[in-house]
Structures are given as C-alpha cells and as structure tokens.
Amino acid sequence: MSHLTENFARPEKPEEVVTYGSLDPSVQELLRAAFDVRQRAYVPYSGFKVGAAFRAKATGQIFTGCNVENAAFTPCSCAERTALTKAVSEGATEFSVGAVLAYEPDAFTTPCGVCRQFIREFATDDIPIYIAQAIDARIGSEEPLRSEDPVLCTSIFNLLPSSFRTYRK
C-alpha cells in the first residue's frame, strides 16, 4: 500500500438496509422532506420523479430539491444537484446527511455518477445518505413512509470511493 492512497475516500461503515421505523427522528424528517419535494418534480419526458434533501451541518436547516427535465435533455438537473445548488446559493456548503427518494419496484434508486461527484464536493467526511422508495399512492397521507419500509443506509464514500476532489488548502 502506497502512502499516495492513504487519503483516498474509504467508507467508514458498509451499506445496510434497515427499516424506516428504526431511524432517528431527524433522519425520518429528512426522508419525509424528500418525499414531499419529489411531488414537484418536473418530468414531462421521463415521468420518473426524484426528491432529495440535505441537512446543513452548521444550522441543521434542510434543503430540498426535485429533478428538473428539459426538452433538450442535456440541461436536465437531478434532484440531488437541485437541492445542493439551492443550499449553496443560500450560504450552506457543508452537510451532515442526505436523503434520496424515487420509486422503482425492484431496486433502490441511488444517485447517478454526476450527482455522486457533486455531493462529494461538499462532503469532507463520509456523510450518510439514506435511500428509500416513494409510494405514489401515499401522497397526501399522514404516513408517506411507514415503519416497516426498507431504507438503504449508505454514504458518499460507499457511493464514490477513491473519488476525485480538489486538494485545496
């Protein structure tokens, strides 16, 4: 092992799947915020709605975002980048935790490669990222996420190990 790899991003904990009910209330709040903002997704082309939420490290404030598509396709913004761009533009550049919600029947929807790099820019540490499924039939209900729902607990270093970052001082 070379010293040149010592500072590489390595996950602190392996990924695991837990239930929504076992999560800290502050994480549940973050997931619900992502569920709510997902309903505003602008997806006339794919119909695939995604919601994301990040909690600012300094203030605890939650910043949310949905995906925003475009007829020209290239300018599309994912939910994660929408949320982080909103946060940075309001002065938050460090985050303690993130959440992403979408719905695929047979898999958790994890951030795309571009978003993993975008999140990494604002994650000095291995911040946890929680991934859950959003059930459209529960929109408007008091319990959009339920105690037995599975949640993937991952982290930015799990999602993007050995990642590129700026080595600014």
Ligand SMILES: [Zn+2]
């Ligand atoms: Zn993305």
